[in-house]
Amino acid sequence: MPALNPAYINVQDFNFWYGPKHAIKSVSMAIPECQVTAFIGPSGCGKSTLLRNLNRMNDLVDGVRHSGDITLNGTSLYDPSVEVISLRKRVGMVFQKSNPFAKSIYENVIFSLRVAGQNKKSELDEVVERSLAGAALWDEVKDRLHESAYGLSGGQMQRLCIARAIANRPQILLMDEPCAALDPIATLKIEDLIQDLKKEFTIVIVTHNMHQATRCADRTAFFYLGELVEYDTTGVIFNTPAQDRTEAYIRGLFS
Amino acid sequence: MPPTSPDVPGRFLVSKGILRIDRFMTAAIRLGGLGIIIAVFGIFVFIVSQVLPLFRGAKVEETSAIPFAAGKAPLVFGIDEWAELPFYYEGGSEVTFVDATGAKPPQTLPLTLPGGAQVTAASYISADQLVVVGTADGQVGTFTVSYDAEFGDSGKRSIVPSVTIGEFYPVGTSGGSIRSVGYGDSGDSKVAAAVQESGGKLEVHAVLLRQKRSLMGSGKLTKEGAYDLTPLLTGAPLQLRVPRTGDSVLVTTAEGVVDYIFLGGDAPEKRQEFKPFGEGRKIGSIDLVFGDVSLVLTDDLGEMSIFSLLVPEGGEQRVFVKTKTLPNLAGPASFFARSQRNKLFLTGSGAQVSLRHSTTEQVRWEKTVGFEVKGAVIDAKCASFALLDSDGNLHRYSLDDPHPEAGWKAYFGKVWYEGATKPDYTWQSTSGTDDFEPKLSLRPLIHGTLKGTFWALFFAVPIALLAAVYTAQFLRVEVKRVVKPMMEIMASLPSVVLGFLAALWLAPIIESRVPSVFLTFAGVPLTAAVVGVAWSRLPAQHRARLRPGMEWVAFIPIMLVAAWIFWSLGPVLESWICVVRDASGNPVTDPATGRTVMDFRAWWPQATGTPFEQRNSLVVGIMMGFAVIPVIFTIAEDALSNVPASLTAASAALGASRWQTLRKVVLPIASSGIFSALMIGLGRAVGETMIVVMATGNTPVMDWNLFNGMRTLSANIATELPEAPVHSTLYRTLFLGALVLFALTFLLNTAAELLRHRLREKYKLV
């Protein structure tokens, strides 16, 4: 295995505006390869915004603007030669609210392969099994792969979305509060999953759950009002934070 | 009122006012909904009640039976238009009038025949109140039995009959008694004809009289010729009929042949001899229905056929062709009376009486009466008829049949109208002449409706749907905020304005630039496709110069230039293919310029054999398309925009292009809404009236030719309703058209709703 890149994703003095709203303020951080990085912070502090910039999902929003740069393995995401579609194939994403398509479970999982023009049945079958197993869902749905995804429970739908996101083996997986709407058992399953996935993927996860961050993340970044307050290994952030604000947040003094 | 226990604090109670308003609004809303249902249902019931009488048969009732000519042997009898004072004539020198009410005793009026001639045959032409008589000395003449209404001091009507002797013409040879007579008078020419017995043989003679018209008014009647038609006959003559056209004689012979002898030329000429019932069959009766173009023939067993005068395909002269078969009578027709208003006729055999309509081949009413019918007459208003029995009693019947020309066959089947070469679906409700057959087929109108709808949707659906997709999925929100309301304003443009534009502005432009129109319609989308492909091949850094959703800024100028180029190329295309040729196939040159004439308008009819009209389906298609586009656009755009953004985001995050997201995620979910949009657009096109009225020639033709007009059900109602007298057949038929339109939209909507429901079930969200 080659030496892992400690600045695989490099955010450099990044600012972001929704119209007049300055949502990210001069954030710089380096996200290492094949590790789990957690973003924590109170609601509205810009965690999702930064996450969505990592695969340029914010392009879909009208009236946005940015300054600074984000590089992925040394290449700027905003370089004109970057094809957004292929960027999104490299950087998969799981949303806070599960959003399966109005299709069968099977078709949901292989959506990214279908749009890439892959149609070989045997390969697709294999991908479906691998992805669903990877998302710890295979045993529950293997008998009803061709039924509508809307027949699943909330936790199952979210795991289906994870399976869908990893089906085409992206290099990076962005997860925006993937467990926010899940019960504790489903949450545990997804946390196990994250530990598994990290062997292969670089994972950035937004979470509100402190325990989750301590359990899964190698590094943790604390944001407050659009600023990156503190960014270090999870152990440091939770045990010996340098900033008072971090400590206050972790102790639950504000949320 | 729920019991208010004292331990419930006041803040948990609902105030009476809120409850009252709630109850009131519930009732008001329920009332409104019920009102709408009742209103729609009421309209439906009204239309149906207007339409139902069309499908009823005739109402006939015997009103009275009076002693009329007991013990007498009347040659003819007739009746006045009020059916109060019937008369009979025995062949002598008096005409007897019998008061049908029995208030007055019978009354006779004298009749002086020239030279005291002996009348041996007579027939009655009810339309002219004319009795045609043939005398023993070979003369044919007429006398008129006319009635005048006089109003006494008390305002009571009394009918005063009078008898006026007319001209007599020697027709045959003197001395031979005349067996039967015929007389036809078209105004300009008259034909009198007779079957005469001469030396134990039967002969047919005719005279032709012409009235020369000049600037000074109608001139004198001159005798053109007296002809012995016997040599032209196929056999021994039986019956003789002279149509009111005054140019021919029809004779049946013992051999079962009808000879059609034309006198309009220089000399009598046998135009046609035909055996209406085939070999070995005898002819039982021959009669003419109103209009004198159609013959009702029965054979000796009662089989009934109608033969009409028409120019057959490939022929040059009008001859009789079998056009209809009616149900059999009990035997050969023994009496015949015709209506003077429409194609109804009363006939029968023995005691059987049958009222029939020649156009629709229907039996309107039939009954076996308790006596043998010797003769029948229908009054001039077609409101009653009278039957004469063998005992000399006159049985009077009231007749109510306001819509004999209606019926399923007339509306939806092929009908062989008089003068037409073949059965066809025709709409032609009115004409200048009285003896016209209203042609009421709804098929051309349904066809026109579908044709107009088809071309409108053909034009509108691609544009509206693509525009909706682009606006909903690709366009930036700022631009969309302008585009959407603009389209909604377009939807509210009154269709009169669009129709006016279509007729006075668009139609002339299109007429002169058809090739340009086609080139532009084909070329602009093609250019769009080519430019789109080229754009997608550009390296990402070049494409990045235009933000996604702003591509239209670059595309619109390109499209405009392309449209201009293709529009200007039209005449070039025209000069390549649209070579106008003369009758011998050589290109026509313009004498002024010496160049070959290249003109689409002239070329199209030559090349395809179908007409080119200025106000055609293309104009309607484009303009009605314009009316439909905003409707489809708005609803489809809503459906597309309502697809949850979370799903498009999921798709984009998985590396799908905008187009893939659209096709795989957005379209399936929006499909039911898009389908509704199409159906509502279709409904608008089906019911659209003003554009069609103004932008087409309103010709009820049945073809799909883009360069021909059409007449739709709704346009038909709009154009004809002002002309239709209330409760006339036409009036009710227009309501039937409305009902068909109603049914058409109802069927379409129901089918669409079922389909939409299935789509929605298939792609429903959570």
Ligand SMILES: Nc1ncnc2c1ncn2[C@@H]1O[C@H](COP(=O)(O)OP(=O)(O)O)[C@@H](O)[C@H]1O
């Ligand atoms: N699409 C948007 N348009 C405008 N403002 C937005 C949009 N999305 C988020 N914001 C604003 O940006 C800030 C950061 O939001 P977000 O990144 O969603 O916060 P977090 O995920 O940390 O709760 C918030 O104040 C929010 O109101």
Ligand SMILES: [Mg+2]
């Ligand atoms: Mg968030």
